[in-house]
Amino acid sequence: MAVMRSVPTERVAICATHGGNNEYHIINAVPALPTDHDVDAIINFESGALIDAFETHAPVLVTSHELEEIISGDLAPLGWNEHKTEAVVIVPLMAGSTRVGALILASSKSDAFSYDDIDLLGQASGQVAGTISNLQLHADLQRESDERQLLASVAREASSVVEFSQAIGPIAEELSQALDFDSLEIASIDRSVTGGALRLSWNRDDKAHPVSERFAYSGSIEESVALDMLPLVAAGKELEVLKKHYSSTQLDSSRWGSLITVPMTMLSQVVGTLTVRSKSNMPYPIEDVEMLTRVANQLAGALQSARMYGRQQNQTITSRHISRSQ
Known part of the structure; x- marks a missing residue:
């Protein structure tokens, strides 16, 4: 509103990006965004005139033939x-040499913006960029603090039980405070055991009854993630594409809209995979993938410990049976 009082413009939008990438999230716009647009609308600056603004770190006025392409593109x-x-x-918003956002103005008059107006916007951009940068820094620090608490809580829940299956419910509850999902799965990959791999599943619709089942590991999504040692992220139509390669209920797009599967790594070895699925077809952002990867690595040690305990128990039972038979 301050911009509209100072500069003869009819429309204003402010957007912000993080890490210098090319996805600019619209923070506010006057007039408001159309109701049919996503709440978290994103602008990608790809046209020449818009890129010039960020390369020169100075406001760019567009009144040429490129204007229609920019507005509709x-x-x-x-x-x-x-x-x-x-x-x-x-108006590019820069914090030093890092892009933090953009201020966008539009008018129905080709001569609406004078050189003085553009110069004023250039001077004001530093203050706006500083505010956005400080807010992002505060948000980053808060997010790091929240994640440290999450990792500590997850580790505590995982190590507080002897049977790992007893921990999946508390783990899911802790993780749901930071991540939106409807199902959580932990697959234990133990190459010393034949007959497939073990999968523990927790569903929001039936929290009290987690499911433990063996599944065909060969050719599964879990195997692909374990071999590549990289996350797999898919949403919407991407699930149908993956379904051509993997026969998995995880890819049933009539039930699930998006998923993340990440490897659980300990000492450079994949001991399992961690999967979250949502009924929403909105793709998970990279921040969620990175956080889930750190959670998975936090859980890897507890999963391996539970697995070793199970082996010891089985060996003890076997030894007793042998002793009795003798």
């Missing part, structure tokens, strides 16, 4: 193509 999430637009100003 890169800036389409704003819904401004429904209005007459004759001029657009892109």
Whole structure:
């Protein structure tokens, strides 16, 4: 609103990015975003004029033939193509040499923005960029603190029980505080055991009854993730594409809309996989994938310990049977 009072513009949007990437999340817009757009609308700056703004670190005025392409293309999430637009100003928001966002203005008059207006916007951009950068830093610190607490809670729940299957419910409850999912699965990959691998499943619809079952490991998603030692992330139509390669109920798009499967690694060895699935077809962001990977590695030690305990128990029982038979 301060910008609209100072500069003759009819439409303003402010967006922010993180880590210098090219996904700019729209924080606020006047007029408001169209109701049919996603709540977390994203702009990707790909046209030449918009890229120039970030390369020069200075506002860029667009009134040429490229204008229509920008309004209907890169800036389409704003819904401004429904209005007459004759001029657009892109103001890059920089924290040093790092992109933190952009201020976007539009007018129905080609001569709406004077050189003084553009110069004023350039001067104001530093203050706006500083505010966004500080907020992002605070959010990062808070997120790191929350994640440390999450990892500690997950480790505590996993190590507090002898049978790992007893921990999946508490682990799922802890993890659901930071990640939105409807199902959590832990697959234990033990190459010393024949007959497939063991999968523990927790579903939000039936929290009190986690399921333990053996499944065909060969050719499964779990095997692919374990061999590649890389996360697998899919959502929406991507599930149908994967379904051509893997016969798994995890890919039933009529039940599930998105998933993440990450390896559980200990001493450079994959001991299992951790999977979360959601009924929503919104893709999981990279931050969630990275966090789940750290949780998986935190759980790997507990899974291996539970597995060794189980072997010892089996050996003890076997020894007793042998002794009795003799």
